[in-house]
Amino acid sequence: MRNIEALKTRYMQDGLRTRLGGLASNLARIATCSSGPDDWEAVQSMLEESKFFIEWAAPEAPLSVQAHLVRLQIELALWHRIWPELHTAPEKREKLAQLARSESACILALRE
Numbered sequence: 001m002r003n004i005e006a007l008k009t010r011y012m013q014d015g016l017r018t019r020l021g022g023l024a025s026n027l028a029r030i031a032t033c034s035s036g037p038d039d040w041e042a043v044q045s046m047l048e049e050s051k052f053f054i055e056w057a058a059p060e061a062p063l064s065v066q067a068h069l070v071r072l073q074i075e076l077a078l079w080h081r082i083w084p085e086l087h088t089a090p091e092k093r094e095k096l097a098q099l100a101r102s103e104s105a106c107i108l109a110l111r112e
Contacts, residue, residue, distance in 0.1 A: 007049070008056060016060045020111040023053040027104035031097040040087035043096070047080040065110050072103055 011019060030046045033039040054073040058066050079096055086092040 011053065011056055016057060017111050019057040020107050023050060023057060024104045024107040026050045026053060027100045027107065031100035034093045034097045037088050044080065044083050047076050047083060051076050068110060
């Protein structure tokens with residue numbers, strides 16, 4: 001993971017809509033990278049980064065968006081915790097990819 005303070009400083013320079021777009025982009029990258037076992041460390045890093053993106057974006061979001069983000073953050077935390085053991089299982093990688101794709105689309109819709 002990159003320097004977290006530098007990442008936060010850069011992330012917080014944008015407005016909420018752009019920050020949510022960044023989260024959606026990260027989720028889309030997770031979906032793409034989780035298709036193969038070779039990128040498991042990149043997926044792990046993006047899961048962690050996405051949890052931070054949620055933490056930093058949620059306080060400024062409307063309450064309904066906050067609730068969705070909190071549920072997503074919990075889901076990502078669970079995946080982040082078990083990913084090192086599951087990344088070799090194709091069905092688990094696909095399940096994470098489906099979740100990430102779905103949530104990416106949902107976050108894009110929420111930011112409207």
